[in-house]
Amino acid sequence: MKFEWLKDDLKDNHLLCIATNRSLFFRGTLSPECNGKRWWQPFPEGEPQEVYGDLPRAQRHCEAMVRELKETSVAHG
Secondary structure: OEEEEEEEOOOOEEEEEEEOOOOEEEEEEEOOOEOOEEEEEEOOOOOOEEEEOOHHHHHHHHHHHHHHHHHHHHHHO
């Protein structure tokens, strides 16, 4: 699974997408850092979760959550 992060300059968020051959599939939003933490909001539904660390570390954590969710849905599907 290949991930691509896009920057939303209007809201200062980072958008996580899964890259495929012809398109990007939006998976969630990572907020800007505030007091040492960020918020990950999965898409299309899901509870916001706190994510810690610098931007690259927070992004890797979000990617891991997306992979885990995909594996769980495949196992139950």
